[in-house]
Amino acid sequence: MSESQSILKLYGTDRSTCCQRVKVVAYEKELDLSLEAVDMMGKEHKQDAYLAKQPFGQIPYLDDNGFTLFQSRAICRYIAMKYPNQGTKLLPDASDIKAVSIFEQAINIEQADFDPNASGLTMQKLFLPKRGGKTDEEQLKKHVDGLRMKLDGFERILSKHKYLSGDEISLADLFALPYGTKVEICYPDFFHDSSRPNVRRWWDAISNLIMNLDYQNLLRDLDPVQCTLAPPNRDNCTI
Amino acid sequence: MSTTIKLYGAKQSTCSQTVKVVAYEKGLNVDIIPCNFAVAEHKSAAWLEIQPFGQVPYLDEDGFKLYESRAMSRYLATKYADQGTQLLPDLTDLKAMALADQFMSVEASNFYPYTSGIAKEAIFAPMFGGKTNPEALEKHRSDLKAKLEGFERIFAKQDYLGGKEVGLADLYCLSMGVLAEKVFSDIFDDPAKPNVAR
Numbered sequence: 001m002s003e004s005q006s007i008l009k010l011y012g013t014d015r016s017t018c019c020q021r022v023k024v025v026a027y028e029k030e031l032d033l034s035l036e037a038v039d040m041m042g043k044e045h046k047q048d049a050y051l052a053k054q055p056f057g058q059i060p061y062l063d064d065n066g067f068t069l070f071q072s073r074a075i076c077r078y079i080a081m082k083y084p085n086q087g088t089k090l091l092p093d094a095s096d097i098k099a100v101s102i103f104e105q106a107i108n109i110e111q112a113d114f115d116p117n118a119s120g121l122t123m124q125k126l127f128l129p130k131r132g133g134k135t136d137e138e139q140l141k142k143h144v145d146g147l148r149m150k151l152d153g154f155e156r157i158l159s160k161h162k163y164l165s166g167d168e169i170s171l172a173d174l175f176a177l178p179y180g181t182k183v184e185i186c187y188p189d190f191f192h193d194s195s196r197p198n199v200r201r202w203w204d205a206i207s208n209l210i211m212n213l214d215y216q217n218l219l220r221d222l223d224p225v226q227c228t229l230a231p232p233n234r235d236n237c238t239i
Numbered sequence: 240m241s242t243t244i245k246l247y248g249a250k251q252s253t254c255s256q257t258v259k260v261v262a263y264e265k266g267l268n269v270d271i272i273p274c275n276f277a278v279a280e281h282k283s284a285a286w287l288e289i290q291p292f293g294q295v296p297y298l299d300e301d302g303f304k305l306y307e308s309r310a311m312s313r314y315l316a317t318k319y320a321d322q323g324t325q326l327l328p329d330l331t332d333l334k335a336m337a338l339a340d341q342f343m344s345v346e347a348s349n350f351y352p353y354t355s356g357i358a359k360e361a362i363f364a365p366m367f368g369g370k371t372n373p374e375a376l377e378k379h380r381s382d383l384k385a386k387l388e389g390f391e392r393i394f395a396k397q398d399y400l401g402g403k404e405v406g407l408a409d410l411y412c413l414s415m416g417v418l419a420e421k422v423f424s425d426i427f428d429d430p431a432k433p434n435v436a437r
Contacts, residue, residue: 056349056389069337071344078337094330101305101314108307111347113292156291 005083010075011036011053012060017119018072019060020178024210025076028174029087036063073111076171090171099166106165106172109157117147118179125186147183151191151199158198162205173206181207243268244315247289248296249276253358253414254308255296260410261312265323271296309343309411316407326407335402342393342400342408350390353383354415361422380423387427387435394434 008026010033012019019035026033038044038059046057054061054070061070062078069075080090092099121143124135157164164172180203183190191203244262246269248255255271262269274280274295282293290297290306297306298314305311316326328335356379360371393400400408419426428436 051392055392056345056386067334067337069341071341071348074337074341074344077340078333081333081336097314097318098303100317101303101310104313105305105307105310108310109292111344112307116352150292153292156287 005031006065007034008032008079009034009036009063010060011038011063013038013040016059017122017178017182018058021072021175022060022062022075022079024174024177025090025171026079027210028090029079029083031079031083031087073107073171073175076175080171088169090169090174092165092170103165103170103172106163106170107175109153109164110172110175113150113153114147114176115179117143117150118176118183121147121186122179122182126182144187147190148193151193151196154202155196155199158202163202169206169209173202174209177206177210243270245270245272245299246296246311247272247274247299249274252295253355253418254294256414257308257411258296258298258311258315260413261315261326261407264326264405264410265315265319267315267319267323309347309407312407312410324405326401326405326410328402328406339401339406339408342406343411345389345393345400346408346411349386350383350412351415353379353386354412354419357383357422358415358418362418376422380426383419383426384429387429387432391432391435394437 008031010019010022023033044050045059051057053068060072061068062075069078092103121140124140128135161167163169192200244267246255246258248271250271259269280286281295287293289304297304298311305314328339330336357376360376364371399405
């Protein structure tokens with residue numbers, strides 16, 4: 001924990017996947033993050049005061065001494081860039097343009113080739129039923145098959161180096177954790193397919209980072225005390 | 240004099256077009272080397288060695304290879320920061336870079352899924368022998384319309400996603416945005432959203 005960090009306030013909810021993404025990165029950077037609860041049930045995120053900070057009415061946004069920022073991946077990049085010398089190194093050296101570009105490539109791989117199917121699958125299989133809705137089996141299959149196909153690409157990448165952007169872990173790997181963890185709740189062996197040994201190795205490495213039980217439970221959407229699925233949050237705006 | 244950048248892709252691929260637009264703004268020469276789709280070149284072992292998802296395009300500049308259109312674009316904007324249009328802020332300006340990252344992420348999560356969904360249903364599906372799903376198309380259209388309310392709030396405060404000037408995030412919107420407009424000609428021209436229209 002750093003004594004010299006500014007007060008970082010994250011406006012969101014405990015169980016929002018995008019808030020978890022920021023929390024994971026803050027944890028790796030040994031930063032204190034103050035979670036400010038947004039009253040989703042009371043539609044606080046749709047009020048003008050909130051829309052002035054986050055124009056899409058989504059969570060989370062960050063307030064760093066009056067500097068506000070939204071989009072969880074941008075928030076993560078900001079705190080990693082602001083505190084490069086503490087915690088785990090999660091960004092390449094800015095002066096190495098090739099390393100930076102391979103890093104950007106990995107960042108895009110997570111956002112374009114992992115997130116859409118991982119989040120779609122999670123919505124159909126986990127979130128919708130929890131909120132009293134119905135799984136669209138066709139959509140679910142599309143996301144499951146789609147993610148499997150993309151993991152073939154991941155297998156090719158991870159056969160060449162340990163993590164998505166090289167042999168060191170980076171933000172790109174951590175960005176996959178929150179939805180990846182939820183995919184694993186839905187399908188426990190999803191990342192342990194024998195045809196993709198490198199995906200398995202990578203997934204075990206990044207999911208084992210969060211050794212702190214509270215964080216493991218948080219990412220798995222479990223109540224840390226009872227270790228069961230938490231009651232549904234019907235207005236969970238997880239984008 | 241700049242080196243010639245080789246882009247292995249397709250003239251009509253929206254991702255290739257994004258890289259071309261960025262290269263154009265930076266005053267760079269780009270050679271498009273067409274992928275031979277007829278023989279599924281993009282699924283060949285040689286291609287997969289370079290682009291592991293079997294997609295187009297990828298870039299080759301003097302042997303340095305890169306894929307993902309936004310990563311390629313950012314590479315060009317960074318490497319050639321001093322020529323052509325400035326598309327990124329000073330890389331050492333923490334807050335300016337954070338805002339640039341914010342709006343590039345906005346494009347990827349709050350624009351592209353819906354514009355590409357529209358293009359996929361209305362343009363690409365029929366083009367490749369499939370059928371438009373009218374329900375899916377309408378959902379993409381109404382989702383995009385709702386997201387544009389967020390963009391309206393942004394553009395009420397600033398001229399571009401890049402701030403006072405065009406930035407990478409604005410250029411990223413172009414290739415799929417243009418296709419969405421071909422399908423729904425008034426999608427960006429809603430009188431309720433004058434700043435989006437502007």
